[in-house]
Amino acid sequence: xxxxxxxxxxxxxxxxxxxxxxxxxxxxxxxxxxxxxxxxxxxxxxxxxxxxxxxxxxxxxxxxxxxxxxxxxxxxxxxxxxxxxxxxxxxxxxxxxxxxxxxxxxxxxxxxxxxxxxxxxxxxxxxxxxxxxxxxxxxxxxxxxxxxxxxxxxxxxxxxxxxxxxxxxxxxxxxxxxxxxxxxxxxxxxxxxxxxxxxxxxxxxxxxxxxxxxxxxxxxxxxxxxxxxxxxxxxxxxxxxxxxxxx
Amino acid sequence: xxxxxxxxxxxxxxxxxxxxxxxxxxxxxxxxxxxxxxxxxxxxxxxxxxxxxxxxxxxxxxxxxxxxxxxxxxxxxxxxxxxxxxxxxxxxxxxxxxxxxxxxxxxxxxxxxxxxxxxxxxxxxxxxxxxxxxxxxxxxxxxxxxxxxxxxxxxxxxxxxxxxxxxxxxxxxxxxxxxxxxxxxxxxxxxxxxxxxxxxxxxxxxxxxxxxxxxxxxxxxxxxxxxxxxxxxxxxxxxxxxxxxxxxxxxxxxxxxxxxxxxxxxxxxxxxxx
Numbered sequence: 001x002x003x004x005x006x007x008x009x010x011x012x013x014x015x016x017x018x019x020x021x022x023x024x025x026x027x028x029x030x031x032x033x034x035x036x037x038x039x040x041x042x043x044x045x046x047x048x049x050x051x052x053x054x055x056x057x058x059x060x061x062x063x064x065x066x067x068x069x070x071x072x073x074x075x076x077x078x079x080x081x082x083x084x085x086x087x088x089x090x091x092x093x094x095x096x097x098x099x100x101x102x103x104x105x106x107x108x109x110x111x112x113x114x115x116x117x118x119x120x121x122x123x124x125x126x127x128x129x130x131x132x133x134x135x136x137x138x139x140x141x142x143x144x145x146x147x148x149x150x151x152x153x154x155x156x157x158x159x160x161x162x163x164x165x166x167x168x169x170x171x172x173x174x175x176x177x178x179x180x181x182x183x184x185x186x187x188x189x190x191x192x193x194x195x196x197x198x199x200x201x202x203x204x205x206x207x208x209x210x211x212x213x214x215x216x217x218x219x220x221x222x223x224x225x226x227x228x229x230x231x232x233x234x235x236x237x238x239x240x241x242x243x244x245x246x247x
Numbered sequence: 248x249x250x251x252x253x254x255x256x257x258x259x260x261x262x263x264x265x266x267x268x269x270x271x272x273x274x275x276x277x278x279x280x281x282x283x284x285x286x287x288x289x290x291x292x293x294x295x296x297x298x299x300x301x302x303x304x305x306x307x308x309x310x311x312x313x314x315x316x317x318x319x320x321x322x323x324x325x326x327x328x329x330x331x332x333x334x335x336x337x338x339x340x341x342x343x344x345x346x347x348x349x350x351x352x353x354x355x356x357x358x359x360x361x362x363x364x365x366x367x368x369x370x371x372x373x374x375x376x377x378x379x380x381x382x383x384x385x386x387x388x389x390x391x392x393x394x395x396x397x398x399x400x401x402x403x404x405x406x407x408x409x410x411x412x413x414x415x416x417x418x419x420x421x422x423x424x425x426x427x428x429x430x431x432x433x434x435x436x437x438x439x440x441x442x443x444x445x446x447x448x449x450x451x452x453x454x455x456x457x458x459x460x461x462x463x464x465x466x467x468x469x470x471x472x473x474x475x476x477x478x479x480x481x482x483x484x485x486x487x488x489x490x491x492x493x494x495x496x497x498x499x500x501x502x503x504x505x506x507x508x509x510x511x512x513x514x515x516x517x518x519x520x521x
Contacts, residue, residue, distance in 0.1 A: 048424075051424075051428050052428075053424055053427065053428065071427040071428045071430070072428075072430060073428070073429055073430030075428065076428050076429060077424070077425065077428040079421050079424070079425060082419065082421060083421045083422065083424075083425040085422060085439070085440065085443070085444075087443050087444075087446075087518075087519070096426070096429060096439065097429040097430070099439075100426070100429050100430050100431045100435055101430065144429075148429050148430070154428075
């Protein structure tokens with residue numbers, strides 16, 4: 001059910017511009033791996049490469065042992081903002097991956113309504129994206145992504161455009177919703193606290209590759225916030241983040 | 248402590264805008280009608296009193312004369328035949344232009360190969376006014392009728408092509424990326440993202456195209472027609488029947504307005520509220 005990624009000596013970037021070199025990374029099936037890093041360090045590029053939207057510029061990028069050559073419904077992506085189709089209602093947006101898989105209409109509709117209920121928008125199904133708040137739109141996007149039953153979910157700063165309060169609520173919702181899916185999750189953010197709350201492991205990405213990977217003690221348990229173990233994990237992440245890369 | 252709290256932005260968007268008071272709507276319609284009536288009265292006054300102040304109104308038919316002519320023509324089957332003829336020409340040319348213009352616009356915007364093949368041709372042909380194609384149309388097509396449709400087609404084709412191309416190129420890449428990561432292929436992206444996403448732009452092209460089509464169908468009829476509103480108007484001019492010329496002009500105006508309104512209505516129906 002869950003997908004595993006294996007990256008070896010990978011170079012990432014757009015065209016001739018290389019953003020990351022010598023990247024080695026293993027994403028274990030079913031885990032939530034959060035990637036943090038300064039802006040412009042290649043986090044989004046990494047996700048787009050895993051999604052198959054960008055070719056890697058060298059090395060091998062494998063999903064369950066097979067090279068990634070293009071996008072696949074196995075590896076769905078949640079974008080930062082405005083990825084919903086504005087002319088479709090929330091429900092019809094969530095139905096889209098099901099329509100692509102040619103699932104019959106009544107079943108499509110039921111599944112979409114069920115997922116909208118899961119993200120707390122059961123009563124907003126008929127609304128168009130512009131009638132929803134930013135947080136609601138991201139919940140619809142999450143429902144749409146999960147409705148396609150992907151084996152991996154790639155999330156590109158999905159809460160980056162939200163205010164702090166909505167952001168906190170969205171993080172709790174995500175943690176709740178992820179309990180019901182076996183999918184492997186790769187989550188990109190620049191927020192270390194978000195990373196420590198959501199992830200099983202947190203990787204620090206830099207142009208020279210992965211600097212460190214920290215195991216999160218007691219992942220997704222709000223009660224552990226601020227305990228010595230989590231504080232220690234936070235310190236080591238921050239140290240890795242702000243360490244100067246060797247010239 | 249304040250008791251009133253500003254509504255969150257998400258809420259304000261969903262509340263419907265307050266309805267305008269009906270009295271104000273009625274007043275606006277009154278102004279619109281008064282504007283037309285005033286123009287007619289001014290025309291009547293200028294022509295009845297034979298105003299000649301550098302521009303001469305003494306030979307222009309009065310609105311009453313024109314109305315009389317219109318009344319006569321309304322009882323003449325030929326008048327309707329002309330209208331039908333022009334409508335058939337314009338709708339055929341326009342429909343062909345819509346199909347080919349939208350298809351070519353999408354093709355050029357989505358494929359670099361097709362863009363390299365077609366774009367140079369389009370750029371060279373586009374600046375030629377469609378009406379300048381009359382001599383070529385006469386050579387190319389066995390029948391006059393087809394030539395006129397061809398000219399109407401060419402006139403509407405380019406505005407539709409250009410608007411579609413722009414609309415498709417302006418689509419946010421994230422919509423396509425999202426559909427592709429759901430497993431959608433080229434066709435799915437075309438049907439679920441490109442076509443609906445480009446529709447507003449396509450319809451603005453159709454509106455412009457409809458306007459240009461009228462200009463060209465009337466001009467083409469004046470030059471080479473043997474039926475149609477344009478031909479009839481020109482014919483009236485050659486026999487110095489000025490009231491009939493003005494009836495022709497008004498007919499063209501009303502037909503143009505109706506067809507443009509139809510495109511607009513269709514656009515609002517299909518594009519809907521976003």
